[in-house]
Structure formats: structure tokens, C-alpha cells
Amino acid sequence: MxxxxxxxxxxxxxxxxxxxxxxxxxxxxxxxxxxxxxxxxxxxxxxxxxxxxxxxxxxxxxxxxxxxxxxxxxxxxxxxxxxxxxxxxxxxxxxxxxxxxxxxxxxxxxxxxxxxxxxxxxxxxxxxxKKQLDYASHTAFQAMSAQSEMGIIMRGVQDANKATHFGELSQAMFSCLAELSLKSTLYYEVQSKPRFEASAGRNSTSMEQEIITVVRRSERIWTRGSRCIFTFGDTSLLVLNMPDDEEKTGRLRDNLCFLMETFEVKVDALNQQQALTLARDWQHSVKEVTQLLNIASQDLQHSIDGSTKTIRNMMSDLEMLLPSLGLEEDQEERIHHIIDTAFDDYNHSLQKTEQTGLIFNKVMSKLKNMQ
Known part of the structure; x- marks a missing residue:
């Protein structure tokens, strides 16, 4: 390429x-x-x-x-x-x-x-x-087309390469392993979160998961009797029933190593694709939140302006009304004190509201810089 x-x-x-x-x-x-x-x-x-x-x-x-x-x-x-x-x-x-x-x-x-x-x-x-996947597919086609086992692996590689999500990928792997009559458990990571999946008709046991977790830290290919674990990068394959035929087992080891190389590359590619999709979704969400905060900020400012206008109009009306009420001087002073106290409380509340507005603006500014 x-x-x-x-x-x-x-x-x-x-x-x-x-x-x-x-x-x-x-x-x-x-x-x-x-x-x-x-x-x-x-x-x-x-x-x-x-x-x-x-x-x-x-x-x-x-x-x-x-x-x-x-x-x-x-x-x-x-x-x-x-x-x-x-x-x-x-x-x-x-x-x-x-x-x-x-x-x-x-x-x-x-x-x-x-x-x-x-x-x-x-x-x-x-x-x-893509180069690695193309190379893997080409090598599989050249090396395996002459024998039935190799043909099965070749189809498995091709199906794995075609997978567009992790469900299709694991299904392609298990279909290939089923054609080889192998019972197996797959381990792989999706966005750094481990997954264990077993072949059709069985469940992955806690013992299998523990063995895979321990072995993958130390050995690339681990064998005990009929059980074999292949580890490549962030992926592992546990095969429970490797054949007794030493020659067939040797061929299977080589072929399964190749299959797992393809699986590892494809898992990496799907993780990168998923990360890009999540990043796009996150960016879209940030834009939506920014829009909503902008609307809320505007509404808050309108509310502040409206409340301030109402308070000022009310105080002006009271100033004009008091002389006509015929109140004693001490009564007027008490009413003025009540009005002044209420106005001070309002100004204190207004300052807090304006601080909230400033916080809104800072949050919106940070969100815009994250887009």
C-alpha cells in the first residue's frame, strides 16, 4: 500500500x-x-x-x-x-x-x-x-490452499478480515475452530476491558479464565496434555482438545499461530475503529451540551434583567406613593428600612446569580475548546 x-x-x-x-x-x-x-x-x-x-x-x-x-x-x-x-x-x-x-x-x-x-x-x-492483514491473508492463501486444514484456516482468516464488529470476528474464529473439531475459549480486550468467550455449546469456566490470565503473562505458547494456549498481544486462545497425533498437532500449532496473528491484528483494528467512533460521539455530545448551556445562560440573563427592572419599578412606585399615605415620620422610616433591607437582599442574590452566569460562561468556553 x-x-x-x-x-x-x-x-x-x-x-x-x-x-x-x-x-x-x-x-x-x-x-x-x-x-x-x-x-x-x-x-x-x-x-x-x-x-x-x-x-x-x-x-x-x-x-x-x-x-x-x-x-x-x-x-x-x-x-x-x-x-x-x-x-x-x-x-x-x-x-x-x-x-x-x-x-x-x-x-x-x-x-x-x-x-x-x-x-x-x-x-x-x-x-x-491493512498491510499486516493483507500480508496475513496472502500468506494464508499461499501456504494453506493445498490441504484441507490449511483451507479451513484460510477461510477463517478471510472471514476474520471481513468482520466489521467483535461479534462477527469471534463468530468467524469459532466457525473455523469448529471445522477443525476444536473446543476452545477466546480472550481479547475491547477498549482495555477483558472478554472471555467459549465455542458453541459451552461456557467459559472460571478455571479456564484463571489459567488464561496467568499463562498469558509468561508464555506465548503453553501446552499441558491436550490443552494448549496461544497468546498474541492482547488476545489468547485456549484449545481444550488438541489431537494425540504429534504430526497433526504440530501442523495445527503453526496454523493456529497464524490464525491468532490475524485475530490480534483485527482486534487492534476494531478497537481503533471503535475508539474513533466513540470520539466522534463524544464530540457530538459536547456540542449539544454547549448549545444547551448557551440557551440556559441566555435565559438566566433574561431572568436577571427582568427581575432587576421589576424591583426598580416597584421601588420607584413606593417612593412616589409614600408621601400620599399620610404616614408618621417614624412609620415612613420603618417602611424605608424594610425597602432598603429587601433591596440589599436582592442585590446579594443578584451577585450570586451573576456568579452563576460567569460559571456558565467558563464551562461553555472550556467545552468549545474541547471540540
């Missing part, structure tokens, strides 16, 4: 030159004036970072992003929107179209460099995993 490249889709010539000048010393950069032109260059063999202006001749950046998500899902891509529109609605619209990040115009050189570097690291990591 080729090294990742950057596609800049920007109709403005000056903006093209600016972005290209920033990036071409460190990366392979291609520049396009329209999204349709860029789409013709996407291939599964070359991961691509797409820096995409939202306002384009022909299909908009949002439409191009949706096409990439739908029709080029077999390609490794990462999309960053480029736009002078900075509203939350525009960002949400970009996220719904399938974009991975957003850069505001006029852009900061440091921000552009940081986001491009992070995106290219992710693409390199993903393509590296």
Missing part, C-alpha cells in the same frame, strides 16, 4: 497556493478545484487525507463528503472541512456528512499543521494494519 497523500479541494487559487506551500515540504500533496475531479483519484491502495472546502463549483463539499462515505468506503480516507462558516450548525452539518474534523477560515498555521499531522498519523496506522 502506498504512503498516504493529501488532496486539497479548494476553488480559490490563492488558498490553494497557501495550503500547498504549508504542506508540500512534508507530504505528497495534490490540488483540485472541484470535488468531482478529486474523486477520480481515490484508490484502495493509497490512504488519502482530504482537505475539503464546503463551497465548491458543482457538488458542495458536504455532497462530496457523503459520496466518499458511501461510494469509496473501501478506500482509507480522512476528511477535514475547510470553511469560513464557524457556527455550531455548520459543524454539525459537516459531522453528519461524514467529516472527521473542521478548520475555520482564516486558519491558523499551527492548527492546520497539528490537525494534518494527527490525521496522517491515523492514516499511516490504519494503512499499516
Amino acid at each position: 502506498s504512503q498516504p497523500r493529501i488532496c486539497i479541494v479548494e476553488p480559490d487559487d490563492i488558498e490553494q497556493e497557501l495550503l500547498q506551500g504549508m504542506l508540500e515540504d512534508d507530504y505528497q500533496v495534490c490540488v483540485f478545484s472541484s470535488g468531482e475531479e478529486m474523486l477520480t483519484t481515490l484508490t484502495p491502495d493509497q490512504p488519502t487525507l482530504i482537505i475539503l472546502e464546503t463551497l465548491l463549483p458543482g457538488p458542495t463539499g458536504y455532497e462530496i463528503c457523503r459520496i466518499v462515505e458511501k461510494d469509496f468506503s473501501h478506500c482509507f480516507t480522512y476528511t477535514i472541512f475547510l470553511s469560513a462558516k464557524t457556527s455550531v450548525e455548520e459543524r454539525i452539518r459537516g459531522m453528519e456528512a461524514g467529516a472527521d474534523d473542521y478548520i475555520n477560515k482564516p486558519y491558523d498555521v499551527v492548527e492546520v499543521a497539528r490537525k494534518v499531522h494527527a490525521a496522517m498519523e491515523m492514516l499511516c496506522s490504519t494503512s499499516g494494519l
